[in-house]
Amino acid sequence: xxxxxxxxxxxxxxxxxxxxxxxxxxxxxxxxxxxxxxxxxxxxxxxxxxxxxxxxxxxxxxxxxxxxxxxxxxxxxxxxxxxxxxxxxxxxxxxxxxxxxxxxxxxxxxxxxxxxxxxxxxxxxxxxxxxxxxxxxxxxxxxxxxxxxxx
Amino acid sequence: xxxxxxxxxxxxxxxxxxxxxxxxxxxxxxxxxxxxxxxxxxxxxxxxxxxxxxxxxxxxxxxxxxxxxxxxxxxxxxxxxxxxxxxxxxxxxxxxxxxxxxxxxxxxxxxxxxxxxxxxxxxxxxxxxxxxxxxxxxxxxxxxxxxxxxx
Numbered sequence: 001x002x003x004x005x006x007x008x009x010x011x012x013x014x015x016x017x018x019x020x021x022x023x024x025x026x027x028x029x030x031x032x033x034x035x036x037x038x039x040x041x042x043x044x045x046x047x048x049x050x051x052x053x054x055x056x057x058x059x060x061x062x063x064x065x066x067x068x069x070x071x072x073x074x075x076x077x078x079x080x081x082x083x084x085x086x087x088x089x090x091x092x093x094x095x096x097x098x099x100x101x102x103x104x105x106x107x108x109x110x111x112x113x114x115x116x117x118x119x120x121x122x123x124x125x126x127x128x129x130x131x132x133x134x135x136x137x138x139x140x141x142x143x144x145x146x147x148x149x150x151x
Numbered sequence: 152x153x154x155x156x157x158x159x160x161x162x163x164x165x166x167x168x169x170x171x172x173x174x175x176x177x178x179x180x181x182x183x184x185x186x187x188x189x190x191x192x193x194x195x196x197x198x199x200x201x202x203x204x205x206x207x208x209x210x211x212x213x214x215x216x217x218x219x220x221x222x223x224x225x226x227x228x229x230x231x232x233x234x235x236x237x238x239x240x241x242x243x244x245x246x247x248x249x250x251x252x253x254x255x256x257x258x259x260x261x262x263x264x265x266x267x268x269x270x271x272x273x274x275x276x277x278x279x280x281x282x283x284x285x286x287x288x289x290x291x292x293x294x295x296x297x298x299x300x301x302x
Contacts, residue, residue, distance in 0.1 A: 002204045002271065003154045004242040031233070035241060038217045040231035046289035048233075051202075051244055053153045066189045080191035082182070082199075082275045085282060090186060091155040091273045093202055095246050097285050120153065122242045124233045126290065130298040131236065133284050134248050138197035139277065147281040 006120035007035050008106075010052065014116045017056065017087070026101065029108040029121055036106035043103045047127035050113055053120045054092035061088075073142050094119075097127050157271035158186050159257075161203065165267045168207065168238070177252065180259040180272055187257035194254045198278035201264055204271045205243035212239075224293050245270075248278050 012027035029050065031039060042048070065088045067078040081089055094115060101109040108124070163178035180201065182190060193199065216239045218229040232240055245266060252260040259275070 001154055001156050002206070002273075003152055004244070005152050007241050034213070035217065035233075038231040038233045038241075040218055040229065041234035041291065042231060044289075044291035045234065046287070047285050049246060051242075051246060055153070062185070066186065067191055078191065080189040080193060082186075082189045083192035083196065083277055085276055085279060089274060090158050090189075091202075093155070093244075093274050095200060095202060095274075095276070097283065099285075122153075123240060123244050123246075125236055125246070126234055126294070127285055127288055128236060128290060128294060128298065129285070129288050132248065133286075133288075134198050134250075134278055134280070135284075136197070137278055137280050137284075138195075139279060140192065140195035143277070143279060147279065 004122050006053065006122060007124070008032055008121040010113065010115045010117060010119040010121060012113070012117050017116065024111065025113065026109060026111050027113040027115065029110060029124065031106045031108070033106055039103060039106065042100070042126065045100060045126040047097055048100050048108070048110065049095060049097050049125045049127050049132065050110070050121060051123035052094045052115050053122055054087050054094050055120055056116060057087050057092040060090045070142055070146060073146070076142055093122070097132065155273050157204065157273060158275070159183055159272040161264065161266045161268060161270040161272060163268050168267065175262065176264065177260060177262050178264040178266065180261060180275065182257045182259070184257055190254060190257065193251070193277065196251060196277040198248055199251050199259070199261065200246060200248050200276045200278050200283065201261070201272060202274040203245045203266050204273055205238050205245050206271055207267060208238050208243040211241045221293055221297060224297070227293055244273070248283065
């Protein structure tokens with residue numbers, strides 16, 4: 001068991017759970033004032049990885065959510081939660097690389113964050129392709145179909 | 152403040168903190184037996200994102216760790232923690248995409264995980280390029296130099 005305190009909070013216009021189309025959404029991430037010196041040098045990066053707590057998600061329901069059909073894929077066999085990007089996970093942690101538009105004081109302006117207004121942020125890391133980018137990825141056909149309708 | 156329980160644990164030969172060269176390291180991630188059905192369908196993916204708790208890292212020392220020189224870059228101006236991938240962070244959360252070699256029962260065999268033996272795992276997500284991969288990334292020169300020596 002581990003406890004984390006948020007390092008900041010998301011501000012945007014997203015007030016209900018959505019199922020996609022975050023690619024263009026702009027959010028502000030307000031970093032706690034006492035941690036703001038930790039942003040020094042971040043503006044030199046074009047992208048950051050945001051780690052956040054999906055705090056509006058109800059407690060994980062093992063019976064219903066450990067195995068389920070991906071959204072809109074009711075004709076397939078159920079898929080395990082760890083083979084999906086569903087928000088309904090044993091630990092509701094989001095990890096999303098976003099474009100860093102600008103930094104204003106202790107606030108990051110980012111594009112493409114799939115988080116609601118008020119979401120607690122746990123970490124911000126610079127996106128470094130040598131660590132974060134994978135080429136030659138294989139995934140099942142249902143994911144290929146799903147992501148076509150996502151953006 | 153949020154509390155998470157681990158969903159599994161890392162097993163490997165890494166028993167001291169390292170500063171790189173994880174690219175080839177093979178690890179086993181043993182998922183808690185009660186959550187093992189959540190692995191259904193994961194074997195169809197070539198890569199997964201592992202979210203883990205860097206549990207051997209001492210509490211964050213704001214005085215010393217909020218702003219510091221990147222490793223081996225003592226000639227530069229200090230850089231903020233959020234502009235670095237250092238392990239010494241306000242919330243010691245690791246996020247690493249790894250190659251999924253195979254799944255044996257409730258154990259994932261993965262290559263490239265930068266975590267020590269015994270590390271608690273918080274989440275496993277399938278790596279999906281449309282969500283996780285960023286092209287045309289810009290980053291400062293010191294990072295370019297650093298990653299050259301990393302692998």
